Amino acid sequence: AQSVAQPEDQVNVAEGNPLTVKCTYSVSGNPYLFWYVQYPNRGLQFLLKYITGDNLVKGSYGFEAEFNKSQTSFHLKKPSALVSDSALYFCAVRDKSNDYKLSFGAGTTVTVRA
């Protein structure tokens, strides 16, 4: 079984401040981890992934995420948030052994105030 937890329904930050969106996961084997963003009335856009290699992965729009195996976490970060980063963020996981079946977290709504 595989699952994802996003403990915060909402994250509010001021523009220019660091942004962190938390994600923890559970899989039986090695995880493939993903972050997606959903803007209002839009589909999901891929931000970044961890498959193997460096624990710190960099993605689109200045986002990065750190894979922590001991804490089973994959938190999304951005050093300086923009108002345009306001959106719904989803963490997703799949076990390396399955055929692309993703499990998504509940989502975290990020609001960046000017």
Place this chain on the structure above:
Amino acid sequence: SAVISQKPSRDICQRGTSLTIQCQVDSQVTMMFWYRQQPGQSLTLIATANQGSEATYESGFVIDKFPISRPNLTFSTLTVSNMSPEDSSIYLCSVGGNGKNIQYFGAGTRLSVL
């Protein structure tokens, strides 16, 4: 990344009717998926659309309610049958495979059932 077109983008339907959603990809893809996103909730996988064979449905979803076709490697349809207000959701098509570990999503179909 693949360009995925979904039609219709939104629809308002009457109870008891059926709606067919189309998903067109600009390149051949190994795997296509259909997800449901109920209001304010995360994504749930409905089924994997298999080219040339019956779709593989997840627990809680059945072919009679959500028949799926996949006649070739670039196209799939999802039908929501005998709709009720509980079927009001966003339905998303995604694609994956081709040696990549990323699923890309269409913009979704926003369905309201009255």
